[in-house]
Amino acid sequence: MTIKKHVKTGLSALALSISLNALAAEDPIKVGILHSLSGTMAISESTLKDTLLMLIEKQNAEGGVLGRQLEPVVVDPASNWPLFAEKARELLAKEEVDVIFGNWTSVSRKSVLPVVEELNGLLFYPVQYEGEESSENVFYTGAAPNQQAIPAVDYLMNEIGVERWVLAGTDYVYPRTTNKILETYLKSHGVAEEDIMINYTPFGHSNWQSIVADIKAFGSEGKKTAVVSTINGDANVPFYRELGNQGIDASDIPVVAFSVGEQELSGIDTAPLVGHLAAWNYFMSVEGDANYEFIDAWVDYTGNEEAVTNDPMEAHFIGFNMWVDAVEKAGTADVDAVKDAIIGVTVPNLTGGYATMMPNHHITKPVLIGEIQDNGQFEVVWETPSTVAGDAWSDFLPGSMDLISDWRKPLACGNYNVVTHSCGGAEEPAE
Amino acid sequence: MSILRLLTGLLLLLSLSLPAGVYAQSSDSEASALLQALADSSYAQKQQVISDIVSSGDERARTWLEAYADGKLAQTKDTGAFVFVLSNRGRDWTVADALSGDTIGEMSRRNIDRIRINNALRKELEGMLSVIDLTVDDADTRLAAARALKGEVDAALAERIGTLLDTEADDDVHDALTEALAIYQVAQGEVAAVAVLSGSLNPQARVALNNAAQSDNPELAAAAAKALESIQTKLKINSAAETLYFGLSLGSVLVLAAIGLAITFGVMGVINMAHGELIMLGAYTTWGMQQLFPGQPGLALILSIPAGFLVAALAGIAIERTVIQHLKGRPLETLLATFGVSLILQQLVRTVISPLNRSVVTPEWMSGSLMINEALSLTLNRLYVIGFALVVFAGLMLIMRKTRLGLEVRAVTQNRAMARSMGIKATRVDILTFGLGSGVAGLAGVALSQITNVGPNLGQSYIIDSFMVVVFGGVGNLWGTLVAGLSLGTINQILEPWAGAVLAKIVVLVFIILFIQKRPRGLFPQKGRAAEG
Numbered sequence: 001m002t003i004k005k006h007v008k009t010g011l012s013a014l015a016l017s018i019s020l021n022a023l024a025a026e027d028p029i030k031v032g033i034l035h036s037l038s039g040t041m042a043i044s045e046s047t048l049k050d051t052l053l054m055l056i057e058k059q060n061a062e063g064g065v066l067g068r069q070l071e072p073v074v075v076d077p078a079s080n081w082p083l084f085a086e087k088a089r090e091l092l093a094k095e096e097v098d099v100i101f102g103n104w105t106s107v108s109r110k111s112v113l114p115v116v117e118e119l120n121g122l123l124f125y126p127v128q129y130e131g132e133e134s135s136e137n138v139f140y141t142g143a144a145p146n147q148q149a150i151p152a153v154d155y156l157m158n159e160i161g162v163e164r165w166v167l168a169g170t171d172y173v174y175p176r177t178t179n180k181i182l183e184t185y186l187k188s189h190g191v192a193e194e195d196i197m198i199n200y201t202p203f204g205h206s207n208w209q210s211i212v213a214d215i216k217a218f219g220s221e222g223k224k225t226a227v228v229s230t231i232n233g234d235a236n237v238p239f240y241r242e243l244g245n246q247g248i249d250a251s252d253i254p255v256v257a258f259s260v261g262e263q264e265l266s267g268i269d270t271a272p273l274v275g276h277l278a279a280w281n282y283f284m285s286v287e288g289d290a291n292y293e294f295i296d297a298w299v300d301y302t303g304n305e306e307a308v309t310n311d312p313m314e315a316h317f318i319g320f321n322m323w324v325d326a327v328e329k330a331g332t333a334d335v336d337a338v339k340d341a342i343i344g345v346t347v348p349n350l351t352g353g354y355a356t357m358m359p360n361h362h363i364t365k366p367v368l369i370g371e372i373q374d375n376g377q378f379e380v381v382w383e384t385p386s387t388v389a390g391d392a393w394s395d396f397l398p399g400s401m402d403l404i405s406d407w408r409k410p411l412a413c414g415n416y417n418v419v420t421h422s423c424g425g426a427e428e429p430a431e
Numbered sequence: 432m433s434i435l436r437l438l439t440g441l442l443l444l445l446s447l448s449l450p451a452g453v454y455a456q457s458s459d460s461e462a463s464a465l466l467q468a469l470a471d472s473s474y475a476q477k478q479q480v481i482s483d484i485v486s487s488g489d490e491r492a493r494t495w496l497e498a499y500a501d502g503k504l505a506q507t508k509d510t511g512a513f514v515f516v517l518s519n520r521g522r523d524w525t526v527a528d529a530l531s532g533d534t535i536g537e538m539s540r541r542n543i544d545r546i547r548i549n550n551a552l553r554k555e556l557e558g559m560l561s562v563i564d565l566t567v568d569d570a571d572t573r574l575a576a577a578r579a580l581k582g583e584v585d586a587a588l589a590e591r592i593g594t595l596l597d598t599e600a601d602d603d604v605h606d607a608l609t610e611a612l613a614i615y616q617v618a619q620g621e622v623a624a625v626a627v628l629s630g631s632l633n634p635q636a637r638v639a640l641n642n643a644a645q646s647d648n649p650e651l652a653a654a655a656a657k658a659l660e661s662i663q664t665k666l667k668i669n670s671a672a673e674t675l676y677f678g679l680s681l682g683s684v685l686v687l688a689a690i691g692l693a694i695t696f697g698v699m700g701v702i703n704m705a706h707g708e709l710i711m712l713g714a715y716t717t718w719g720m721q722q723l724f725p726g727q728p729g730l731a732l733i734l735s736i737p738a739g740f741l742v743a744a745l746a747g748i749a750i751e752r753t754v755i756q757h758l759k760g761r762p763l764e765t766l767l768a769t770f771g772v773s774l775i776l777q778q779l780v781r782t783v784i785s786p787l788n789r790s791v792v793t794p795e796w797m798s799g800s801l802m803i804n805e806a807l808s809l810t811l812n813r814l815y816v817i818g819f820a821l822v823v824f825a826g827l828m829l830i831m832r833k834t835r836l837g838l839e840v841r842a843v844t845q846n847r848a849m850a851r852s853m854g855i856k857a858t859r860v861d862i863l864t865f866g867l868g869s870g871v872a873g874l875a876g877v878a879l880s881q882i883t884n885v886g887p888n889l890g891q892s893y894i895i896d897s898f899m900v901v902v903f904g905g906v907g908n909l910w911g912t913l914v915a916g917l918s919l920g921t922i923n924q925i926l927e928p929w930a931g932a933v934l935a936k937i938v939v940l941v942f943i944i945l946f947i948q949k950r951p952r953g954l955f956p957q958k959g960r961a962a963e964g
Contacts, residue, residue, distance in 0.1 A: 037786070038778055038781060038786070039888075040888055042781060042786035042887075043786055043787050043788060043886065046786045046787075160550070160551070171933050199931065199932075200931060200932070200933060201931075201932040201933065202932060202933050202936065204888070204892050205932055206882070206883040206884070206892065207681050207684075207923075207932075209677040209680065209681070209810070209813070209924070210674065210677050210924055210927045210928055211927070211932065213673060213677070214928060220634030220637070220638070221638065221641075222638035222641065222642070234788055234884040234886060234888075237788065237883070237884045238882060238883050238884065241793075241812075241882070242810070244798070244799075245798060245799060245800055245810040245811070245812060245813075246800060246808070246810060247799070247800060247808065250550055250553075251550045251551075251553055251554040251557070254550060263787070266787070266790065268790055269790065269792055269793065272798070274502070275549075275550045275553060287541070292541060295522075299522070305521055305522070306520070306521060371549065371550070373502055373519070374501075374502070374519070375519040375520055379502070379545065379547065381547070381549045
């Protein structure tokens with residue numbers, strides 16, 4: 001033991017001196033951060049930028065990666081989808097970053113995708129999304145529908161006994177695709193057409209009166225009803241406020257949300273919402289040393305005693321650590337080498353388990369269902385017994401159920417059709 | 432399960448009705464053991480533990496269960512003591528001893544293990560507490576408890592309600608209990624009880640009748656079908672009234688947002704794209720006032736009304752002096768310049784305050800709803816906003832019609848040169864008018880802070896709607912703005928249930944485009960000389 005320790009110290013001293021020499025010779029590794037700092041999405045994305053800066057700072061304090069320091073390059077795509085593509089090009093072509101962490105909305109990811117593929121970059125995407133995508137250059141550290149939506153519906157169906165479903169969402173690609181998957185899933189479990197109500201509202205919708213009244217009427221027919229909400233962003237605040245004001249109690253009609261986290265709840269008084277649910281892969285309230293350490297670091301970094309952590313932050317934490325591991329494993333920050341090295345990399349997550357990068361560029365995650373508390377936190381009421389691997393192609397959509405994604409050689413295909421035994425190329429067949 | 436719950440509830444009732452002093456206060460060690468069992472058991476077993484706690488007869492049982500239902504009952508990890516969580520903000524929580532009730536002080540939240548509860552258990556507990564509440568002295572508590580029991584009654588409770596009905600003095604409580612009992616009886620197939628539910632607007636009563644209407648007993652089915660019919664008509668009236676209310680409340684928001692614009696754009700003819708940001712400033716003022724008066728959201732909100740007006744008015748005057756006055760008579764440049772100002776203001780708020788939304792607390796007296804009947808309740812915050820919009824409108828009308836300022840404003844806008852030669856200081860009038868319009872936008876912001884998000888983008892979502900309302904109503908006409916706002920709101924809410932929120936907005940927009948084609952000057956076009964300017 002002691003000998004081993006001595007050898008270790010000696011080795012690390014050696015490594016340190018080498019790396020110090022190397023430091024003088026080598027440039028820092030550039031890390032691009034592509035998150036909106038202005039515009040509508042700034043509310044969610046600016047904290048992710050800070051999370052990464054914190055992680056980079058910590059990594060640099062520990063000696064960087066491969067002895068090289070990390071240099072963050074922050075750009076502001078200003079919640080403007082085409083600008084995301086321009087900024088991504090700027091990062092890859094002009095700044096020549098080795099990796100990009102960024103994006104929140106699916107539409108911004110779709111805008112960046114061709115650029116990252118053309119210039120062979122690396123993108124870590126930290127937000128839960130609708131699936132139906134697997135790019136060679138993108139790593140999806142947020143949840144796919146089978147890591148969030150499907151388990152949440154299972155929970156409502158089996159544990160709560162819900163028979164009538166309201167699928168309410170904001171009108172864009174993520175809610176529409178998720179609801180399509182859920183509708184097929186519910187019907188395959190014997191839910192009748194008239195027991196499903198689907199409703200879409202525009203971004204930033206604030207007048208929820210009649211929709212909430214509709215939900216109330218839909219839920220008063222004697223069958224247990226639940227709302228599955230893919231309502232995005234700050235439209236949630238007036239939605240929940242209206243629920244509270246119209247007296248809809250979580251014990252009557254629970255709302256399970258996929259886009260409401262600690263951050264969103266920090267903007268409202270949550271006393272009337274106690275008991276409503278959210279499905280995520282991480283909650284700030286999860287007990288464990290890894291999480292406590294992360295929260296303390298975040299509170300210190302922001303200097304705000306009330307600062308909250310949330311699921312996409314954990315996704316960046318995992319993604320960043322995976323990338324660091326992969327670079328160290330590959331011995332270089334070169335994109336192609338890291339892309340190969342990262343598959344199979346396992347790092348601890350913040351909920352006391354481990355996340356592994358799968359060959360389809362998605363990761364394994366536990367699924368947690370939490371009830372909203374009056375202090376804006378969630379209390380876990382249910383969780384999957386083990387982690388769930390992200391499925392790029394949903395098993396509940398026609399055209400997508402036969403597809404698999406595996407970026408390991410020799411297959412190296414993002415949408416391989418197991419029926420026709422052919423690789424469909426980079427474009428998506430299921431639309 | 433539910434009978435068990437009832438029995439335990441009854442036991443508790445029994446224990447509460449014993450004269451004081453007879454309570455068998457269990458020793459602290461027994462109490463700890465009970466709470467420990469509650470903490471350790473699974474959700475399925477917790478029910479049994481709760482009934483054990485109730486039947487222990489401990490006088491603290493009710494406080495424990497209430498705290499548990501609120502998620503406030505916890506155990507410390509280091510000593511294993513049971514505590515009530517008094518404040519759960521931040522990383523250190525204030526706690527009190529659950530056995531003695533003494534405040535302990537602050538404790539790291541990581542040392543506190545809350546005893547878990549879920550929706551199903553919470554409902555069970557609430558049901559039990561309702562049964563207890565049926566015998567308290569306060570009639571309002573009894574009424575709330577009786578209402579909560581509708582649809583939850585079972586055999587044991589039905590008997591209990593039967594005896595309670597004999598002694599119940601309050602009419603409302605008596606009616607609610609009768610109905611709760613009748614819902615149970617109809618479900619049991621008693622035809623006589625159907626008559627009680629006839630005309631009831633309670634959804635549980637409707638469910639019971641719906642089930643009864645499909646029963647095998649023809650007499651019961653016929654009676655239930657007849658009762659349902661009478662309910663349907665009533666429901667239709669109520670739902671129409673509800674839609675109207677929704678429309679008026681959306682309309683009043685539109686009126687509030689647009690009425691300031693009706694002054695600056697309608698009367699002065701300045702296209703101010705930063706109008707939305709002036710609304711936002713009003714909302715942020717409310718937030719700021721609430722930070723100044725922590726714990727008194729109501730007082731802060733009332734003080735925000737003058738403060739919001741002042742802040743927005745000063746900001747408006749600053750914009751007028753620095754930008755707009757130099758662009759007089761050049762609408763396109765004004766539009767672009769003020770659009771720039773709006774972006775600057777947004778980013779300023781983002782940088783100085785935070786890109787995140789701010790939490791504005793709704794005072795107690797503004798949350799919840801006013802229950803007209805069981806199918807129609809009016810949300811209080813919206814009700815206040817409707818009232819506020821009308822007051823602001825009346826105030827503006829008064830200023831424009833009855834004061835010297837109003838007279839001067841009208842004179843300057845109708846014929847600037849003539850007014851100036853009559854000795855009116857046109858520049859001063861410009862400043863005051865723009866300040867007034869901007870200040871009213873600030874008032875709108877104060878009201879909006881109660882129904883929507885207070886964030887940097889608040890203004891953006893209202894600027895288009897505001898212009899729409901002013902143009903539709905007829906530029907320069909305050910009455911037009913009122914009528915246009917209320918009618919657009921109502922049309923939108925009538926369309927929304929069957930067209931969906933997105934389509935309803937589009938339909939309203941198309942309607943306005945067509946309308947403006949036919950009548951370019953809006954609903955109430957200005958007549959006479961003012962129209963030529």
